[in-house]
Every structure is written in C-alpha cells, then in structure tokens.
Amino acid sequence: MMSPVAVYVHTPFCPSKCGYCDFNSYAMQGQIVERTVSAICAEIERSPWRGRPAKTIFFGGGTPTFLSEDQLLRIFDAVIRAHPPVEGCEITSEANPGTVDAAKFSAMREAGFNRISLGAQSFLDSDLIALDRIHKAGDIERAVDAARQAGFDNVNIDLMFALPHQSLVAWRKNLDRAFSLETDHLSLYCLTIEPNTSFYKKHLKGQLDLPDDEAQVAMYDECCERALSKGFSQYEISNFAKPGRECRHNLCYWYGEEYAGYGPGAVGSMTDPIGGRYRYTNLKHPERFSDAVEAGDRLDFERESLDGDVLRTERVMLGLRLNEGVSSELLNPGPVKRLIERGWLTERDGRAALTAEGRHFCSEVALELI
Numbered sequence: 001m002m003s004p005v006a007v008y009v010h011t012p013f014c015p016s017k018c019g020y021c022d023f024n025s026y027a028m029q030g031q032i033v034e035r036t037v038s039a040i041c042a043e044i045e046r047s048p049w050r051g052r053p054a055k056t057i058f059f060g061g062g063t064p065t066f067l068s069e070d071q072l073l074r075i076f077d078a079v080i081r082a083h084p085p086v087e088g089c090e091i092t093s094e095a096n097p098g099t100v101d102a103a104k105f106s107a108m109r110e111a112g113f114n115r116i117s118l119g120a121q122s123f124l125d126s127d128l129i130a131l132d133r134i135h136k137a138g139d140i141e142r143a144v145d146a147a148r149q150a151g152f153d154n155v156n157i158d159l160m161f162a163l164p165h166q167s168l169v170a171w172r173k174n175l176d177r178a179f180s181l182e183t184d185h186l187s188l189y190c191l192t193i194e195p196n197t198s199f200y201k202k203h204l205k206g207q208l209d210l211p212d213d214e215a216q217v218a219m220y221d222e223c224c225e226r227a228l229s230k231g232f233s234q235y236e237i238s239n240f241a242k243p244g245r246e247c248r249h250n251l252c253y254w255y256g257e258e259y260a261g262y263g264p265g266a267v268g269s270m271t272d273p274i275g276g277r278y279r280y281t282n283l284k285h286p287e288r289f290s291d292a293v294e295a296g297d298r299l300d301f302e303r304e305s306l307d308g309d310v311l312r313t314e315r316v317m318l319g320l321r322l323n324e325g326v327s328s329e330l331l332n333p334g335p336v337k338r339l340i341e342r343g344w345l346t347e348r349d350g351r352a353a354l355t356a357e358g359r360h361f362c363s364e365v366a367l368e369l370i
C-alpha cells in the first residue's frame, strides 16, 4: 500500500480583503470562482500522487466557506477520490463566521469534514471593523453553535492579539468570551504588519496605534495561563488543544513530513524518487492558475530542492515551536549548553525544548542552534 500523505487545498477567494492580510486571497466573485473550482478539481484528478491515502486533509485559504456548498463539495469529492482518507483521518475546513450557516455546516459534516477552524480573531466589534473583517462578534458564537449542532466535535477558533488600540483589559474580555465557547482548540496569532497590505501603508503614516512589546508579552502570557487553567495544553508555541485535539495536519508540517498542496498558490513538500525532497509553489493568481490547468501547463512556478542541511534547519526551527521540542541529535551541544544556562532551553530524554521564557525568544534560539 502507498504511504499516506497530508493533503492541503487552497481556495483563494474571500468576500473582501482584510487590511492586514498578505495571504494569497482575492476578493473576486462570479465566473472566475467557478472556473478556479473546476481547475482545482482537474489538478487533483491529474495529481502525480493520486492513490496515496490521505492521513489528514485541510481546506484553507482564502475562505473555503465562501464557496457555495456545491463548489466546496465538488473539490472535496475530487480530493477523496484521489486520496482515500485513512481510518480516523482528520478533515478540516477553515471557515469565516460570516460565511457559514447550519445548512452549510450540516452538508460539510455529512460529506466527511470532521473539524472546523473558525477565523474568530476578536470578540469586539470595534476590533473586527478595524481589521476589515466581514463578521460581527455575535456571528462567532452562532457559528460555533451551528458547527456543534451539525455534529462537529472538533472546533478551533483563531484569535489575534496586539491589535490597534488593544488594551490588556480588552484582551482579557476577549479571552473570557473565547474560553466560554468551550472549543477544542485555540490558535493564537500576533498581528504582524506585512508589506503590500493596507495596514502597512497606515503604519508608515503612523495611523496604527499598536501595543508595545511589553504589552504584547503580557497578552501572550495571559492567554497561555488561561488556556492551561481551562484544560488546554500548549503543544505548540501558539496552539492550545484539549487532550487528543492537537491539529494533526499542522503537526505534519511541524514534524517536517510530506504534504501535497493543490490550488492557486498552494505549497507542497514531496519526495521525488530520483531527486529527493523538494518544495513547490503553485501559480498564485486564480486566472493564471486556471489558464495553466486548462492548457495542461506546469502549475508550479517555484521548485526548490531541500538538501540535508535545509531539512535539518527546518526541522530545528519548526520542532522548536513544539512543546515536545526537537531531537538533541540534530543540535550542536555547545549552543544547547549556553541556551540552557541562559534559561531559554531545557533538555530531557534526548530532546531540547523551549522554556516558558524561551518561547519569547524562539527566533533567537533557533538562530543560535542552526
């Protein structure tokens, strides 16, 4: 039997573009959406990895739930025909609380999705307006309820901190509402200002009043403490799960395993039987992507060989983010000793892991170790 693989599908459309977003997403509607859905299905049908079972499936974006039920499920059918899910396969879709309802969730659950990841971001309408999100705080609670009623017993919410004008008091209120929903997983994101976003232009003009470093550390620490007290474990630097609810798809990335990516701008990392491990990125724009699929042209516009050194570096950088840390065999003892003395690293049972203090300096630790 062929070995199972993680499968990612990128749906690049959103109702509108959020001010901070530098993901490969487009506020497009109409014919291009339908054309891109057909192109994604065709890409999957022609996949060189067809027949390898799926160990996890993840629909991300963009906003997968911006697609109609029919469009979303057509892609889903193409995926499971090409990659029959293994027993117990985790099958996730990201969802925007403003683009879902009970009927869509029920259809998704019935088709085979078993995990929902909701882009909540904040429970304050003023934050959501500032972020250009299309949903309101009340939509998040309604979406979690609808997901539960549809039979989803594995629900994540994404929450953002370090937002413009955000105070520690406002953050605490956010955490109160987030934890009151009793979801199974929480992913935490610190707002970063990326070039080519409208937030970047505002930032250059001094129009974004962002919390300073000290406030950001306090917000992060508060979330970690509250999550632990609510029965979550912090299995990754920004991810918290109830027992057994760790995101298995993301763990494949953090463990440096293979993953097949489909759709505009999707990234994959696969093993070529002759050339070794490589990473590819698909054409990003939906029209360029669809043109290439329809013409039978190559879809990857970037392809990078991952030699032993690159793989080791990535394993260290990604593994460090995990609570269980990284195998000491991948590390030089000198820097490990120095970082342990500084209080940023611990070593146990042949693995080195960040301490609570070290989590604030993950990039610095990684740089020293590689």
Ligand code: SF4
Pocket: 013, 014, 016, 017, 018, 021, 022, 023, 025, 061, 062, 063, 096, 119
């Ligand atoms: S919903 Fe997500 S992907 Fe879409 S524009 Fe907003 S941040 Fe970007």
